[in-house]
Amino acid sequence: MTVFKGFVRVLLRNLGFVFVFTAIMVVIGLTAYQAPAGGAANFTADKPKTILINQGSETPLTRAFDSYLRQRTSKADVKSSEREIDxxxxxEALAYAVYLPPDFTDKILKGQxxxxxxKSRASAQSASAEALVTRFLRLATGYGKYLNDEDELVKAIESSAKLSADVVLTSQLDTKTLMLTAGLYNFGSYTLMAGSIYVMTMVLAAFAEINVRRRTVVSSAKPLRIDLNLNIGCAIIMLLLAALNVxxxxVLIPASWSTGRGGLFALNTFVFGLPVLALGFLMSKITTxxxxxxxxxxxxxxxxxFLCGAFIPTRLMPEAVVAVGQVLPAFYYIDNNNTLAQMTTFSGDDANHFWINIxxxxxxxxxxxxxxxVLERYRRRV
Structure with a gap:
C-alpha cells in the first residue's frame, strides 16, 4: 500500500501533461471531426468535382465528353497546372482530373x-467520377467499332448516355460518421501514446531514482510486490486513459455508437493500450x-x-514510408479503425483482417x- 500511495503522488504531479493532450484532442474533435445531424437516413446525391484537360485539339467528340461531365459532375474551380491540381x-477541392491525349478522337474512331x-484521391466522389468516365469511354469505344462518322458517333453516345436507372438505397450504413469516428480515433492514437507513456515513464523513473531504490531495498517490502504494485498502477493508468479516449x-461524435461499431472501435483502443503499456515499461528500462x-x-x-497514418492517410504517403510504418503497433491500430469505417458488414475477409490486426x-x-x-535482468547483473 505504501508503494501504491507513492505511485499516486508521483502520478498526480504529472497529470498536467495528460490534460494538455486531452485538450488538444477536444479542440481537434470540435473543429475537424464533427458528424452531421441525422445520419445514414439523410442520403443525398452529390456531384463529384472534376476537371477535364484536353491535351489535343478540340473535336465534336471531346466537346461531347466535356458536356457529358458537366451534366453529371460539378466543375472544380482549379487551374490546369499540375501543382494546383495536386x-x-x-x-479535397477536387475529386477527379481527366487528361485527354492528343490522339483521343482518332483512336476512338478506329474502335480503340x-x-x-x-489523377484522383481515394474517396466516394472519385469512385463516382471514375464510373462516369469509364461509362463514356466504353460507349465511345464500342460505337467507334461500327461508326466511322464522328457526328453519328456523338449522337449514339448521347442517346445511350441518357439512359438511367432508379437507385434504391439498400444500406443504412452511416459512412460519414464512421469516417469521422475513425479519423478522431486515429488522431487520438497520438494523444493516447504520448500522454500515457509520458506519465508511466515519469512515475517509473521516480521510483528508479537512487535514493528511492535504496529505501525500497532496506524496507520490508519485497521487490516482487513492489514491481507488482507498479505494474498494476501503470495498467490502471492505461485503462483510464484508453477509457478517456473512448x-x-x-462525446464529440455521439452518433458513433449508433453505427453499431462503437464497441469495436473501443475494443481496438483498449487492445492498442497493451503495446503502449509494454512500450512504456521498455522505455523506462532503457533510461531513467x-x-x-x-x-x-x-x-x-x-x-x-506520421508514419502510421494518424495525421496523413497512408494512401497519400509513399510506399516506402508505409512499409516503415508497418513495424510500429500504431499502424495496425489505425488500419483497424479505417477498416471499421470502410467495411459494409463486419464479416468475411474484413472481419478476419480486423482480428488479425488485433x-x-x-x-x-x-x-x-x-x-x-531482458533489459531489466541485464541491468541487475550490471
Whole structure:
C-alpha cells in the first residue's frame, strides 16, 4: 500500500501533461471531426468535382465528353497546372482530373480505347467520377467499332448516355460518421501514446531514482510486490486513459455508437493500450533520465502518428514510408479503425483482417514485455 500511495503522488504531479493532450484532442474533435445531424437516413446525391484537360485539339467528340461531365459532375474551380491540381486533390477541392491525349478522337474512331490520364484521391466522389468516365469511354469505344462518322458517333453516345436507372438505397450504413469516428480515433492514437507513456515513464523513473531504490531495498517490502504494485498502477493508468479516449470520441461524435461499431472501435483502443503499456515499461528500462524520456516519448509518438497514418492517410504517403510504418503497433491500430469505417458488414475477409490486426497488436505487446524483462535482468547483473 505504501508503494501504491507513492505511485499516486508521483502520478498526480504529472497529470498536467495528460490534460494538455486531452485538450488538444477536444479542440481537434470540435473543429475537424464533427458528424452531421441525422445520419445514414439523410442520403443525398452529390456531384463529384472534376476537371477535364484536353491535351489535343478540340473535336465534336471531346466537346461531347466535356458536356457529358458537366451534366453529371460539378466543375472544380482549379487551374490546369499540375501543382494546383495536386493541391486541390489533397485538400479535397477536387475529386477527379481527366487528361485527354492528343490522339483521343482518332483512336476512338478506329474502335480503340485511348489511354486517358487521370489523377484522383481515394474517396466516394472519385469512385463516382471514375464510373462516369469509364461509362463514356466504353460507349465511345464500342460505337467507334461500327461508326466511322464522328457526328453519328456523338449522337449514339448521347442517346445511350441518357439512359438511367432508379437507385434504391439498400444500406443504412452511416459512412460519414464512421469516417469521422475513425479519423478522431486515429488522431487520438497520438494523444493516447504520448500522454500515457509520458506519465508511466515519469512515475517509473521516480521510483528508479537512487535514493528511492535504496529505501525500497532496506524496507520490508519485497521487490516482487513492489514491481507488482507498479505494474498494476501503470495498467490502471492505461485503462483510464484508453477509457478517456473512448469517452471523448463518444462525446464529440455521439452518433458513433449508433453505427453499431462503437464497441469495436473501443475494443481496438483498449487492445492498442497493451503495446503502449509494454512500450512504456521498455522505455523506462532503457533510461531513467526524465529529460531523455520526455524527448524519446515525443519522438516515438510523433513518428508513429506520421508514419502510421494518424495525421496523413497512408494512401497519400509513399510506399516506402508505409512499409516503415508497418513495424510500429500504431499502424495496425489505425488500419483497424479505417477498416471499421470502410467495411459494409463486419464479416468475411474484413472481419478476419480486423482480428488479425488485433493479434498483431497483442504480439507487439508481448515482444515489448520480453525486451523489457531482458533489459531489466541485464541491468541487475550490471
Amino acid at each position: 493541391d486541390a486533390l489533397y485538400y 480505347e485511348p489511354t486517358v490520364g487521370i 469517452g471523448l470520441v463518444s 533520465n526524465k529529460q531523455a524520456l520526455s524527448a524519446i516519448v515525443n519522438v516515438i509518438a510523433l513518428a508513429s502518428s 493479434a498483431v497488436q497483442i504480439g507487439f505487446a508481448i515482444v515489448f514485455w520480453i525486451a523489457s524483462l
